[in-house]
Amino acid sequence: MKAGSKFLNAVSAFALSAGVVVSGASVVVLASPLAAEAAVIQRIDVRGAQRTGQEAVRSNLTIRPGVAFSNSDIDESVKRLYATGYFSDVKISVSGGTLVVSVNESRLVNQVVFNGNRKIKDDKLQAVVQTQPLGPYSDAIIQADIQRLKEAYTSIGRSDVQITTQTAPVGQGRVNLAFVINEGERTKISSINFVGNQAYGDRRLHDVLVTKESGPLSFITRKDVYSDDKLRADEEALRQFYYNHGYPDFRVVSSNAVLDESKNEYTITFTVEEGARYNFGNVAVESTVSGISGEELQGLVQTKSGNTYNAKEIQKTMEAISKKVASAGYPFARVTPRGDRNFQTNTVGVTYLVDQGERAYVERIDIRGNTRTRDYVIRREFDLSEGDAFNQTMITRAKRRLEALGYFGKVNISTQQGSSPDRVVIVVDVEDQATGSFGIGAGYAANDGVVLEASVEEKNFLGRGQYIRVAAGGGQDSSRTYSLNFTEPYFLGYRLAAGFDVFKSQTSSNDYYTYEEQGFTLRVTAPITEELATTFRYNYKEIQYSGDGDWKTSLSRPYLDLVNGGTYVQSSVSQTLTYNTLDSMTLPRQGIYATVTHEYAGLGGDSEFYKIYGRARYFHTLSDEMDLIGQLSVGAGHVVATGDKLNVFDQFTLGGRQVRGFENDGIGPRMRNGDTIGGTTYFTASAEVTAPLPVVPEDFGLRAAFFADAGTLYGNEVANTAGIQGTSSAWRASVGAGITWASPFGALRFDYAVPVMKEDYDQEQRFRFSMANQF
Template sequence: MKAGSKFLNAVSAFALSAGVVASGAGAVVVASALSAEAAVIQKIDVRGAQRAGAAAVRSNLTIRPGVNFSNSDIDESVKRLYATGFFSDVKIAVSGSTLVVTVNESQLVNQVVFNGNRKIKDDKLQSTVNTQPLGPYSEAMVKADIERIREAYKQIGRSDVQITTQTVPVGQGRVNLAFVINEGDRTKISDIKFIGNSAYSSSRLHDVLVTKESGPLSFLTRKDVYTEDKMKADEEALRKFYYDHGYPDFRIVSSDAVLNEAKNEYTLTFTVEEGARYRFGNVTVDSTVQGLDASALKNVVQTNAGDVYKASDVQKSIEAIQKKVAEAGYPFARVTPRGDRNFQTNTIGLSYLVDQGERAYVERIDIRGNTRTRDYVIRREFDMSEGDAFNQLMITRAKRRLEALGYFSKVNITTQQGSAPDRVVIVVDVEDQSTGAFGIGVGYAANDGVVLEASIEEKNFLGRGQYIRVAAGGGLNDSRTYSLNFTEPYFLGYRLAAGFDVFKNQTSSNDYYDYNEQGFTLRVTAPITETLATTFRYTYKEINYDGTNDWQTNLSQPFQDLVRGGDYVQSSISQTLTYNTLDSMTLPREGIYASVTQEYAGLGGDSQFYKISGRARYFQLLSDELDMIGQIAVGAGHVVATGDHLNVFDQFTFGGRQVRGFKNDGIGPRAGSDAIGGTTYFNASAEVSVPMPALPQDAGLRANFFADAGTLYGNDVPVASGLQSDNSIRASVGMGVTWASPFGALRFDYAVPVAKEDYDREQRFRFSMANQF
């Protein structure tokens, strides 16, 4: 044997007998020969694992007796043991044919408690931290948990929170861990600035943002809480605003949030470039798909030459064309808008190109991040499922629907390559947010004065997407209202909103009679298009009139008959057709909301009639800069008896809800001093609203100037004598203030009748919830 070979064999033997040691950062090879060739051990000796046990240590090793191993196996074994968190030190050595694993066990956490927290409850913080009872105690993990708690407090506007920890040994290697929290004061937003804006004032842009400056009621609205996610949402809101108002070149140069730690206040600054304002130029539709007539698609386009450029109209046009093309039998066709910009005339010509896209199918839909909302609640907002043709526009529509639900603070939808080139995986990332609310409503009724209503509602009941509301209210003169509302938005798996309403109302006329009604409504709403829906209802109502001691001398004949009769039953079915193109249901600036309802009563009970009524409201933004909104409303109704005659409670009542300046039943036929309603009404109104001058728009106060007109006439109730009725027009003019308060939208109106009859009843001041749709 050569001398060199003998030397190598001696080194190899020394390496195997000396062994390998691994600790801390990884494995250290004592003899380099082990790097060149694998080793084999016959057994594993575990030392120091008193609580964890030798079996738990062996299960985290990649080394097995009788199987070759190398340095990389030792490195991986050390990493796995450290990753469990149960060991503070790990050493691995080879002694002859034995692998010796020596560990020092970490302390175990016996209990985790939180002290000083009031704004965030213990269970919420417990789910935030990674350190858990019976788990290992790690300094690194505790430091990371402190940052997680700090971030949770930032989300509720407490950026100056201070967090420390205390540990108390309890024996047997266990410790109690306490997070000591000083929540501090609320971090406010002192100022929101805009730099570079000229087309719109800073005051107007403030109204676009989700984040608001701190005010006296900010502790209720929580809109003055700064987070990075809200900052990004504000940036997106600004882009959408400008893109929809003719500024396609708009961009945000920078957005900064500076915290003044001494005052615990943020200053937000948005630096923007608006660019030029554009209008639509020539608009065409072209198609490369054989057999598809492009000219037939032009009718569904919503971008018209000469109109101010609006990105949302481009998107709506794409969706409308895509839907039309799919209905024609081309599910994979793709619609691509192409712009032709004219810098001299500031116009953008549009050409919608329809071509045959690539064939792709949905392999699956992955949903992530929903901790409360059920998966099926999210899936049902997609017009596609596994195996269907992939359509990017349906993804956009689903995202819009999910955001409109109000269940999530964030919705992000992306796509990934599936298991084959023609397969697509849709990934939906959401973040649940609070959907419950406690409300206090304030109103004013002619007979009851100030009326209060307290309500509890949940828009995503048990994460099922169901709506439930319980409310109770009352006035100063013994009026009482109770209601329970429930809606299942996808009844039997279809896009049918089915629900019920249970109600009980009690009012009093003070001198003459008490009126009580109770009953229920069953309803189902079906969408016809994106803007058109129909609702069917069945209503059962029990009505009771109870006369006072003076009723015989003071009540008119219809009411005397009612009081003698005592209890009445009204059983009816109705159908409502609703058309809605409003851009917002809380503060609409553009669009139409119209509804027509027909009702038939006679399915048993004491009422027999056919009733039809309708109402339409049109909104138009009169001035972008001033945020001046114009509104025109019209309404009409007619009821006819299908039996002998109508009851008093079957006829329409008319007054301050339609023509301000009058009591709720202050207009129309009267028998003596009592309103008996009428069979026919018409009304119209015009209104202009602007933000209150000299106040920031964040205050939510708007001034309203209006003119109302209308009439109620006709009577089919038997009246012995004293009937007063005519069809003359009543009218009023006035002004008011609307406040988007934390308790709901409140409205204060003062109107002066300018056309009325002597027997009408006035009520010039009106304090109520703002008009609901």
């Protein structure tokens, strides 16, 4: 019997006793004195509630003895009883002064189990379904649970999952419920197509998207899993890409994902309208805030007249102006960009309007959706808290910071009206994603052959936002390395990234001696601006040399003092300035990454020196259409002794890491047996161009590189020139080509370089296979 019919029967019983006739769906009121009066009952008689209990039934009724009631009360009471899910049938009638409530109890669920699931564990599925042990058995709820389970499987790329149910009675009106799951095969994305794009080809736009086409390694990367949320994110990624490359009129006309059920594959199509490309026209700042003029804010503007239109630069300008005006005592100030489009010259003039804004305060910050990350990890990315002046620009900055953490698959920030017109509630919706990884890296060293490294990394340890990494590696010979890294990004509640590094390594020279080192570093990094940061370190290292042989006789006395065996200690403090404007840390296309470090050793130990060294890298997109990226880099360093002399491990070494085509320490001063002893001064320079490999889909992450490197290392304060060779400042250079692969196991690089300028005693290594960690 359907719920509507049950309710109609219940109403009929009451209607007849009150002089009302129910016929079909209409109610006819007869001419009777009782029809105009509300009914009153003296008692309630509940029948059939054996497990549930009579009081549980009475508590869901709106009708009370001695209180007048009407048809609407019966209607509401029936609805409430059905809503509990514990009853399959409900009838209410009136007999004299008694309200008779007759119910048939639904079956109860004794146990819920899942059969056939391998890709999603039981506890995950249990959290998805609403049917729970000791709860009512409801066909409607179970069907809804099946749909939820299918959505859970769709989210991991298994859209063809099939789910049925089985029940087994266990007595006393209870049943065991089993969801029988056939997980099926992974649903693939066969192709991602673009319609309407003229300025950029499909290959370039593929790289912008979060969703990728299925490939041989998709089962590891999981980037080919389709979801509506990812499709929306891809739409936004396309918009931001075009907005930041001069196309303010760009729009996504449509995005469609069509599932071919016979092949279990999606075809995704984006239809876009690019519009014309614009440059910035006249740029100005106007202020109505008392005491602050537009002229003094002009220096904060990053949108320069004549440059390509870039929405990101507009946002950064708004943030800089808002921060400046707020620090001057105007926390409610509002910065609004006004565009002035010139269709003839394809320029957009921008005027930043600064006004007092409306007075509004943050009433509270509500955080939703975080199942693993702690609330305080999210709250600390906001530069405002409860009670502070509301500032939309700060909200935008917080969203960008949260996205940059890499903890969340989705970040949405919205606002709601608070308890009064001047109060605002900030609502943060996030979706946690996996932040741990296990990696296996490979490289090549001349002395040890293939070098392997295994590591375990977690970027959001215990949901606290902490970073931890444990790694171990070794080569075919005696090379061994171990390391432990830990970082607390908000030390003592401040935006200070404090941490430590512990390491131990062992290697050997060319049949002469064994070199071991172990130590630790304590560090803290403080931001100066959004792009500039400083890091302070204390470094402690123990170095041990051991070995025997006639090789000692070729060395001067100072070097003999070092390598006769024993342990040496290096204790130093250092400071590093880092300037970073890169648009991406994984595949930068625009920006600068530069570091300069100065270090002083002499806090005890055997080393006494002052070092200064640094490197700057500049990236620029040479062709957006071809995704051609150019890179220039320069580096330099110098060390001077602050005590009697330098030790061999105090000096710089130079080789294949900076000038490809040579061994790691293959350039510069060395003993006549070939062992390097380093130098006091070095310079390096490099130029490189990278592009996607033709024919190969861009989603594979393969890029070709062509480069030219140059460098020199000279100077020596360890041994006299009679015992070594290579102290001149002669430059070395090489040219070559390589392939980089953004693999699921990490960024790998394969290079082949030919030295075109070298010395006879330099040690070559033309082929190089290594992890391509750039920063």
